[in-house]
Amino acid sequence: MPMTRPSAARAGVVAGLLAAVLALAGCTGGGHTVAPSPIPTPSATAASPSPDLARFYDQTISWKKCAQGSCGTVEVPLDYANPTGDTINLAVAREASTGKHPVGSLLMNPGGPGVSGVDFLKDVTPQIPKEIRAAYDLVSFDPRGVQRSAPVHCVDDKELDHLIEDDVDKSTPAGLQAFEASWQSFSDGCRANMGAELAHIDTVSAARDLDVLRGVLGDASLAYLGFSYGTNLGATYAALFPQRVGRMVLDGAMPPTLTSDEITIGQAKGFEQELRAYVEDCQGGKGCPLTGDVQHGLDQITSLLDHATASPLPTGTSRNLTGSLAYNGIGQALYATKLWPTLTRGLTEAIKQGTGRILLALADFYTDRAPDGTYTTNTMQAFPAISCTDTATDSSPAAMTAQAAELAKVAPTVAPYFSYGALQCKHWPVPAVGPLPSYAAQGAPPILVVGTTGDPATPYPWAQQMAEMLSSARLLTYVGNGHTAYLSSNSCVNGAVDRYLLTGSLPAEGKRC
Incomplete structure (x- = not known):
């Protein structure tokens, strides 16, 4: 089971780290000047958390300075079927917006599964265009089972x-x-060391954690940027909470419906x-x-x-x-x-x-x-x-x-x-x-799926499949090589994603970069 490693944005970090040994240098993405607009709020029919879950949504993060900006923890149920039972803590990191009037938080997941979002935030922040950094608090987290969050x-x-x-x-x-x-x-070894936690490190539970994070951060809708396996997590969130979706970018698609053989x-x-x-x-x-x-x-x-x-x-x-x-x-x-x-x-x-x-x-x-x-x-x-x-x-x-x-x-x-x-x-x-019974995410606002024609880890047909699976998705195609495209391909892709994150405006149907 080869891993869908973090996005190609990480490759610039890898290249930079290798430079000390192999004399290489990385590069970063560029910004595009687009004025941000508010993220639409959910409809009145969007479900509220049950009374047993409400206390998790109502908690306050105690932020402390860290290498990633600010770090904290959020408590979530171990088993969402038993929210009054055992709990675990998720590690969260935030790089505060550089603007005076941010539109909300942009939650990010780098891939894996199993890759630390907290570590990723420090690496990727310098590559995020200045307009996005001004419009959003950049937030990432270690999903359950990962690094600092009840780690496997x-x-x-x-x-x-x-x-x-x-x-x-x-x-x-x-x-x-x-x-x-x-x-x-x-x-x-997993059975001996992890006990009951092992049955609850799944993606569906992680997607429910994502909604708790949204609520704790004070966002009515989820703005989300998922790379690689992070697209699986994002699509699962959309299926569970379609009316809580804000602006969602899924780059390097990995449909949750894929079988192990596929x-x-x-x-x-x-x-x-x-x-x-x-x-x-x-x-x-x-x-x-x-x-x-x-x-x-x-x-x-x-x-x-x-x-x-x-x-x-x-x-x-x-x-x-x-x-x-x-x-x-x-x-x-x-x-x-x-x-x-x-x-x-x-x-x-x-x-x-x-x-x-x-x-x-x-x-x-x-x-x-x-x-x-x-x-x-x-x-x-x-x-x-x-x-x-x-x-x-x-x-x-x-x-x-x-x-x-x-x-x-x-x-x-x-x-x-x-x-x-x-x-x-x-x-x-x-x-x-x-998998869940359906991933159509009926009622979700437009979702942007990005696929690379020469992506080795998440092949382009998977992006086409993801765009067809999600009822409101639009596919943006990067004609090139490498795993994922945003921040690592060209200004055509970067500009389209930036405009969507800032304004909600989708690229034209069939857009190829």
Whole structure:
């Protein structure tokens, strides 16, 4: 189950962090001068919280200064079916509006699932156009199970290293058995460490948390910017509270109705296509280590991955670059074209020098692993935990074998890293919540869906599906590569999103940038 990592806006941050090691630089988005207008208030028929939930909506956040601006916590029910029972605290961060008369709060989610919104706020704020910063208080939060909000913890860092780094031959019964055993140990650790909380880290509960946050912040309607998995969260909110939707942007769409199999096949095809686009671009420039035509270049990458699996590459550290780590490094770079030059340097180093320093650095940024062996976030544990709680998987041998054959057909280069993923959830200790009956969100005001034609993690057909699923959605298309588009593509996309957030004005039907 590959992760839908945070938006490509994060790639500028990644590039900046890599600069210290790899001499790269990031970039930021620009603003567009549009006068803001008030967000329409909900109709009189918008539902109010039940008496048992009212106390959560009526609380006041005690803001304290922090690296993100101001930080605080909001108390929410652990189980919304039992609001008088146990509670958990959500970590929230706010960067106050720079304007004199903000129209409200803009809540943001960066993706994952499992990525910290509190950390994301500090990284993304400098990239937000000045007009948006003047019009809104920028607010983000760690969803339940993430980082500071009742965080999922299942295994220690060394066990997590094993899950991420080790290569197993899933084409053999022994390899499959070892792979299943590793993830059964992860599930057992989740059960032992999390207890009753484990059954309530689902997206539907997180969407209900989002409405509590809206109420506590004093906003009658929700203004929301969701990237990647954040679109799943946003669409779920719209389905639950259609008349509370204000201005909602869903960039890099991941429809909540997707099955586990559809996610796996869709992402494998997306990464294969993006890898092909990278190889073509690399071969058209100078210094590309991939020779011949595009297919030959892909074959060279396959050979490198096979070599790293059989004989991990030295990195100049105590760790070697395994095949799994090499793929993670390649995959991280495919999230944004600004990281493609780094990937070229990493492949050159690996193919020509037989070392994996750069690919390991990319892989560690993907997993939030620090040089001292600690993981700076719990993303790599929260992601499978939330995913398994959200969506049921079919781990029957027949289903997994059929999927592996389909993956080998549609995505031959990356197929080994996507196949048999259902084993990750086979021993999950709580039943999957599953999707809501409908995501039409009837009665919601216009919602803006943004899709990128060359998005590897949330393929463009998913954006088309999301726009059709939501009754009031309009699709904005970015013709290009990379994961998500706002703040990381061009002024056409940025301008359309800015105008919508400031005025509620949608781009023209069928708009392509």
